Amino acid sequence: MDENNILVQDLCKNYDNFSLRNVSFQVPRGRIVGFIGENGAGKSTTISLILNELKKDGGRIQLFGKDHTDFSVRENIGIVFDNCNFHDFFTARDMEKILSGVYKSWDGALYRQYLDRFQIPFTKTIGSFSKGMKMKLSIICAMAHRPKLLILDEATTGLDPVVRDEILDLFLEFIQDEERSIFFSSHITSDIQKIADYVILIHRGQIIFEESKDELIYNYGIIRCGKDKFATLSPDDYLISRETKFSMECLVRDRESAKRNYKNVVVDPASLEDIMLFYIKGGCL
Numbered sequence: 001m002d003e004n005n006i007l008v009q010d011l012c013k014n015y016d017n018f019s020l021r022n023v024s025f026q027v028p029r030g031r032i033v034g035f036i037g038e039n040g041a042g043k044s045t046t047i048s049l050i051l052n053e054l055k056k057d058g059g060r061i062q063l064f065g066k067d068h069t070d071f072s073v074r075e076n077i078g079i080v081f082d083n084c085n086f087h088d089f090f091t092a093r094d095m096e097k098i099l100s101g102v103y104k105s106w107d108g109a110l111y112r113q114y115l116d117r118f119q120i121p122f123t124k125t126i127g128s129f130s131k132g133m134k135m136k137l138s139i140i141c142a143m144a145h146r147p148k149l150l151i152l153d154e155a156t157t158g159l160d161p162v163v164r165d166e167i168l169d170l171f172l173e174f175i176q177d178e179e180r181s182i183f184f185s186s187h188i189t190s191d192i193q194k195i196a197d198y199v200i201l202i203h204r205g206q207i208i209f210e211e212s213k214d215e216l217i218y219n220y221g222i223i224r225c226g227k228d229k230f231a232t233l234s235p236d237d238y239l240i241s242r243e244t245k246f247s248m249e250c251l252v253r254d255r256e257s258a259k260r261n262y263k264n265v266v267v268d269p270a271s272l273e274d275i276m277l278f279y280i281k282g283g284c285l
Contacts, residue, residue, distance in 0.1 A: 002065030004028050005181040006050065011059035013045060020045055020205045023059070027149075030178035032171065034095040034192030034213070035228045036272070037202040038280050046202070050183075051079065054271050064148065075103060077111025078142030082154035083090045084134035086141075088127025090207040092120055095141055103145035111144035118166070132163040139167060144172060150174065150182045155190050164188075168195050189273040193217065201276060208279050213272070220275055224248075225265040237261060242282030 006027035013020040020042050027033045037043055041090055048054040050061055052069050061068040064076060086095060092115055115122060118136045126134060135155065138195040142150060150171070156164045172195055186192055192199060192213075199216060202206040223238060230241070230248035237258060238250035251270065252258045258267045270278075 002062070004062070005064055006033075006183055007060075007062040008046075008050070009060045010055045011046070011049060011061065012126045013049060013054065014057050018042070018045075018205060020049075023202070023205070023207055025200050025207060025210050026180045027183045028198075029148075029181055030175065031176055031197040032182040032195050034196035035183060035202065036187065036192055036199060036276055039187065041202045042205045043202060044153055045205075046233070047151060047183075047185060050151070051077075067087060070106065075105060075145070078145070078147035078150045080135075080138050080142045080150070080152045080155040082157045084126065084129075084138045086126050086134075086137070088125060090126050091124060092122045092126075092137060095126075095137070096144075099141055106145045108144075110146070111140065114140040114144065132159050133160055134162070136167065139170065139196045143170075148180050150180075150184075152182065153185045154186055155184070156186060156188055160168040164191060171195055189271070189276060193272040194261055199272065201279060203280055216272060216275055217269075219254055219256075220270040221252050221258060222270050222274060222278075223250040223252055223258055223262065223265050224268065225250075225262075229262075229265055233265075240278045240282050242278065249278075249282070251275065252280070267274070 004026045008026070009024050011020055011023040019057065023042070023046060035043055045054065049056050050068060065074040066073055096108060096111055100108065118140065120133060120137050120140065126137065129137065139155065156167055157240065159167070168191060174180060175182060184192065184196065196213045199213050200210045223233070224247055227248055233250065236254050241248060242249045252267070255267050
């Protein structure tokens with residue numbers, strides 16, 4: 001059995017004003033992979049290509065070891081976008097009738113269990129739901145046929161922190177089955193930081209890094225110092241530098257090493273958001 005539920009190699013897609021260029025990454029079984037980047041970086045385009053909603057111009061995409069155009073892979077994928085796409089006049093009961101006819105593996109008992117857990121009414125129209133309730137229903141519908149892969153495109157955007165926390169806990173439960181994976185695109189880096197095993201950063205249609213989340217959070221750091229002290233730093237000891245109003249800041253891959261080498265500067269931990277912003281806004285790659 002293939003160890004990756006998603007394998008993307010040298011993926012290309014060209015538009016007049018934007019291109020995905022040689023995008024490669026993998027989503028292993030049993031792992032949550034966060035996909036981050038600024039708006040317009042290529043996240044949604046990549047997901048649309050994986051789902052065969054767009055035609056690629058080059059490269060290879062495999063799902064569960066099969067070509068992504070193989071219709072049989074659809075049964076094992078649950079998909080959630082940033083908006084609920086169900087008609088307002090439908091109910092949760094209607095959605096069960098529809099989706100149980102789409103997925104052979106639909107589990108009605110699991111669906112009802114999720115509805116009860118998240119207090120989603122069975123017979124009220126979806127148009128009467130709050131945004132949080134609509135997103136919960138979208139996620140429940142994506143999970144009730146017991147897929148091996150969840151693909152989430154900004155699925156927690158616009159939700160309040162309590163609802164987001166409930167949903168993130170559900171994702172962590174889902175991944176306890178080590179055959180399953182989650183590919184989670186979001187610009188809310190705190191959500192990715194909480195649950196992801198690996199993080200992929202895409203910027204202007206290119207993959208900047210694909211790394212373990214723990215490696216990023218526990219090892220990366222930020223040197224903060226004046227311009228005089230910055231002049232004493234070796235360029236080999238930092239990845240990117242940027243000038244602020246009052247100081248210089250440098251992203252380093254190994255903050256403990258930076259502390260040892262430069263005892264007269266401040267070296268702070270770097271959050272996932274810090275790291276992303278350094279690559280997108282700070283210095284030159």
